[in-house]
Amino acid sequence: MYKHILVATDGSKLSQKAIKAALELASTVGARLTGVYVMPEYMPPMYGEASLYVTQFNPREFKQVMEKEASAALGFVAKQAGAGGVPFSGLKLTDPQPWSAIIRAARSKKCDLIVMASHGRSGLSGVLLGSETTKVLTHSKIPVLVCR
Numbered sequence: 001m002y003k004h005i006l007v008a009t010d011g012s013k014l015s016q017k018a019i020k021a022a023l024e025l026a027s028t029v030g031a032r033l034t035g036v037y038v039m040p041e042y043m044p045p046m047y048g049e050a051s052l053y054v055t056q057f058n059p060r061e062f063k064q065v066m067e068k069e070a071s072a073a074l075g076f077v078a079k080q081a082g083a084g085g086v087p088f089s090g091l092k093l094t095d096p097q098p099w100s101a102i103i104r105a106a107r108s109k110k111c112d113l114i115v116m117a118s119h120g121r122s123g124l125s126g127v128l129l130g131s132e133t134t135k136v137l138t139h140s141k142i143p144v145l146v147c148r
């Protein structure tokens with residue numbers, strides 16, 4: 001069945017449900033698990049007519065914070081995988097489009113399933129906020145298991 005499962009995490013409680021499902025499936029079918037955390041790129045302050053974006057971090061501080069968050073999120077998966085006896089490896093990526101990075105990671109690691117959470121947004125909020133899960137579902141040729 002499945003031999004290598006990729007689970008996407010952002011460190012949220014919702015992604016922990018997807019992690020649990022991925023671990024249970026991996027344990028049941030004897031698959032290994034790769035966790036992926038996609039970090040956003042640094043966005044410098046922007047000033048202009050009718051817009052203002054000011055960040056509280058410089059690029060170095062931003063990278064340190066993102067690395068810390070990624071390590072914590074992947075550390076959680078590693079701990080759960082270790083407790084369940086599931087072989088695990090973690091992957092930190094930086095990309096402005098998380099959905100694209102998730103699909104590329106799954107392809108490059110030769111995963112045969114992607115597991116991820118969905119907030120279940122619909123209607124206008126789904127259109128305005130977008131959904132990384134929807135984008136992965138739309139563009140991936142690898143099967144995707146969505147947990148809610």
